[in-house]
Amino acid sequence: MSFYTPNKAFAKNARVKNMCEYQELVDKANEDYEGFWDSFAKTKIDWFEPYHTVLDESNAPFVKWFDGGKLNVAYQCVDRHINTRKNKAAIIFEGDRGDKQIITYLELYYQVNRFANLLKEDFGVQKGDRVVIYMPMIPEAAFAMLACARIGAIHSIVFGGFSAEALRDRILDAEAKVVITADGAYRKEKPYMLKHVVDEALSGDTTVQKVLVVERNNEDVIWVAGRDYSYNELIKSKSSICKPEPMGSEDPLFLLYTSGSTGKPKGVQHNTAGYILWAQMTMEWVFDVKENDTYWCTADIGWITGHTYIVYGPLAMGATTVMFEGVITYPDAGRPWKMVEEYKINQFYTAPTAIRVLHKTGEEEPKKYDISSLKVLGTVGEPIDPPAWKWYYEVVGNAQCAIVDTYWQTETGGHVVSPLPGATPIKPACATLPLPGIIAEILDPKTGKKVGAGESGYMCITRPWPSMIRGVWGDSQRFEKSYFGDVKKDGKAVYFTGDGANYDKNGYITITGRVDDVINVSGHRMGTAEVEAAIKKHPNVAEVAVVGKPHEIKGEGIFAYVVLKSDSGIADELEEFKMINKVIQKEIGNIAVCDDILFAPGLPKTRSGKIMRRILRAIAKGEAITQDISTLEDPSIVEKIEMMIKRTKGTL
Numbered sequence: 001m002s003f004y005t006p007n008k009a010f011a012k013n014a015r016v017k018n019m020c021e022y023q024e025l026v027d028k029a030n031e032d033y034e035g036f037w038d039s040f041a042k043t044k045i046d047w048f049e050p051y052h053t054v055l056d057e058s059n060a061p062f063v064k065w066f067d068g069g070k071l072n073v074a075y076q077c078v079d080r081h082i083n084t085r086k087n088k089a090a091i092i093f094e095g096d097r098g099d100k101q102i103i104t105y106l107e108l109y110y111q112v113n114r115f116a117n118l119l120k121e122d123f124g125v126q127k128g129d130r131v132v133i134y135m136p137m138i139p140e141a142a143f144a145m146l147a148c149a150r151i152g153a154i155h156s157i158v159f160g161g162f163s164a165e166a167l168r169d170r171i172l173d174a175e176a177k178v179v180i181t182a183d184g185a186y187r188k189e190k191p192y193m194l195k196h197v198v199d200e201a202l203s204g205d206t207t208v209q210k211v212l213v214v215e216r217n218n219e220d221v222i223w224v225a226g227r228d229y230s231y232n233e234l235i236k237s238k239s240s241i242c243k244p245e246p247m248g249s250e251d252p253l254f255l256l257y258t259s260g261s262t263g264k265p266k267g268v269q270h271n272t273a274g275y276i277l278w279a280q281m282t283m284e285w286v287f288d289v290k291e292n293d294t295y296w297c298t299a300d301i302g303w304i305t306g307h308t309y310i311v312y313g314p315l316a317m318g319a320t321t322v323m324f325e326g327v328i329t330y331p332d333a334g335r336p337w338k339m340v341e342e343y344k345i346n347q348f349y350t351a352p353t354a355i356r357v358l359h360k361t362g363e364e365e366p367k368k369y370d371i372s373s374l375k376v377l378g379t380v381g382e383p384i385d386p387p388a389w390k391w392y393y394e395v396v397g398n399a400q401c402a403i404v405d406t407y408w409q410t411e412t413g414g415h416v417v418s419p420l421p422g423a424t425p426i427k428p429a430c431a432t433l434p435l436p437g438i439i440a441e442i443l444d445p446k447t448g449k450k451v452g453a454g455e456s457g458y459m460c461i462t463r464p465w466p467s468m469i470r471g472v473w474g475d476s477q478r479f480e481k482s483y484f485g486d487v488k489k490d491g492k493a494v495y496f497t498g499d500g501a502n503y504d505k506n507g508y509i510t511i512t513g514r515v516d517d518v519i520n521v522s523g524h525r526m527g528t529a530e531v532e533a534a535i536k537k538h539p540n541v542a543e544v545a546v547v548g549k550p551h552e553i554k555g556e557g558i559f560a561y562v563v564l565k566s567d568s569g570i571a572d573e574l575e576e577f578k579m580i581n582k583v584i585q586k587e588i589g590n591i592a593v594c595d596d597i598l599f600a601p602g603l604p605k606t607r608s609g610k611i612m613r614r615i616l617r618a619i620a621k622g623e624a625i626t627q628d629i630s631t632l633e634d635p636s637i638v639e640k641i642e643m644m645i646k647r648t649k650g651t652l
């Protein structure tokens with residue numbers, strides 16, 4: 001396999017210019033781990049009060065970074081830029097319908113302060129209170145995040161595609177006091193609504209006292225007296241000065257719910273200092289954004305990528321970040337390239353699923369625009385396939401841009417394995433090497449030993465790092481069990497990501513995907529148990545098992561094996577398919593609907609009653625079953641299911 005070496009002109013001015021510089025950083029971290037982090041924490045963060053301890057591991061896996069320090073993330077992202085960058089664009093917003101806003105750092109400062117004052121004065125939000133944000137991609141969403149950070153409230157953003165039930169679960173789990181939402185927003189030039197979902201989520205018992213509604217599309221909403229308030233009205237009278245709350249390094253910054261291997265999503269907790277430090281450092285190293293650059297990440301703020309790489313990372317380093325409300329293929333697959341041309345975008349960061357769609361539907365589109373401003377192209381969320389990678393590299397990047405295949409997770413807070421654009425020789429679909437300071441290793445799950453060149457194992461991180469997850473909200477046992485239960489190195493529990501990976505002969509890391517019961521649909525993480533729990537709510541369903549199946553665009557699609565109750569009296573499977581997906585839409589949201597449902601006569605189980613998912617996964621993928629099935633409770637079930645699949649081929 002040949003490598004693509006970094007663009008020479010780019011490398012000359014990059015922050016990390018070659019592999020020698022990369023290795024120096026890696027060595028520094030290996031030789032003096034705390035000294036490495038100390039040197040960056042001291043210089044990158046504007047501390048209100050210095051920390052006394054770099055890393056406290058005495059209570060591992062519950063660790064403390066930069067203990068004793070005081071800082072504020074809104075100050076780090078906004079206030080400290082006011083002297084040198086007050087008239088620089090902080091956020092460039094493009095709406096779905098092409099409407100634009102440029103928000104300078106000074107303007108952002110006032111917006112955040114006023115928002116913070118509103119939360120404090122009108123809603124009584126205090127340090128440590130949880131605020132749920134259920135918002136479209138509009139600048140007010142970023143203001144809301146930073147306003148929470150400014151006053152020490154813990155935000156929990158719920159992706160706008162989640163249903164009322166899913167929103168309700170997250171509100172209750174976090175015991176949120178306030179919800180910030182919008183009437184709705186625009187999608188493909190049409191208004192859509194969000195506020196009614198909040199109304200539904202709050203019906204019945206709730207911890208929420210106040211709802212703040214940003215009026216974006218001015219469609220009619222129902223206002224509940226004493227609970228719902230218009231942001232646009234309240235904000236008018238707010239002072240634009242609000243002192244940032246001095247936060248301890250380990251005070252929580254936000255929660256973000258993500259799927260695991262049980263039916264209940266986990267509230268991943270990130271704290272203040274370590275998170276913002278790594279958000280900023282990875283922005284600088286991995287995207288190598290320069291003072292006059294314009295950077296665009298197409299994620300939604302409902303996911304971790306939107307947190308770290310649309311809002312916190314770019315603003316902490318004083319960059320210009322683009323925020324986009326719309327759909328990247330609307331009105332056509334040239335939309336992103338038109339925006340690149342218009343804003344002279346230098347770094348573009350998106351997901352493989354988007355790259356595949358843009359490739360498939362608009363192969364020639366990039367050529368219609370002047371996209372020569374691009375320097376770094378990023379990808380994240382799932383393994384990217386070589387054809388999509390090559391198109392991205394050759395057609396979008398004109399073979400001049402580095403592709404950074406950034407591997408990380410909600411729990412890691414920021415990138416952990418990724419090329420550096422001025423240093424790392426890259427190869428298609430390969431996340432390459434751990435970033436300096438991140439001790440990421442592929443371990444053999446049985447022995448806990450690092451696997452060799454050409455071998456595969458479990459992707460682990462064997463030392464704590466500053467932006468790592470600090471806890472699962474309200475469930476410290478689940479934190480330990482989910483992440484530190486599976487792999488031990490030298491007898492010590494280490495962080496396991498849930499992903500499988502391999503080393504090539506040069507020691508480069510390729511991520512092969514989840515090895516647990518989590519599937520990755522269009523880069524969105526979905527617990528199969530969560531989807532199963534939703535399907536079980538349908539009264540006709542007796543049993544269900546959900547697995548992933550390769551999907552051309554989404555990466556993985558959702559495949560459910562459903563056993564209906566014998567007395568359910570189902571006549572029409574298509575109707576039943578629709579009904580089940582309706583239940584999923586209600587319980588979780590559109591992102592979790594099944595691509596395929598097979599109505600099976602039973603599920604393959606061991607004699608002790610355990611469902612054999614490995615067999616079901618193989619059948620869904622159309623692979624041969626290598627496992628001995630003679631010990632199953634009823635081996636004939638496997639044959640029956642295989643026959644059914646053969647019969648329905650083409651329709652499934």
Ligand code: WT7
Nearest residue numbers: 305380381382383405406407408409410511525
């Ligand atoms: C899971 C994390 C990280 C932000 C978006 C998703 C998969 C992520 C890559 C990559 C192969 C990747 C992993 C990981 N993943 N990046 N570059 N190559 N797989 O965050 O929802 O927490 O999902 O996404 O399976 O565990 P998330």
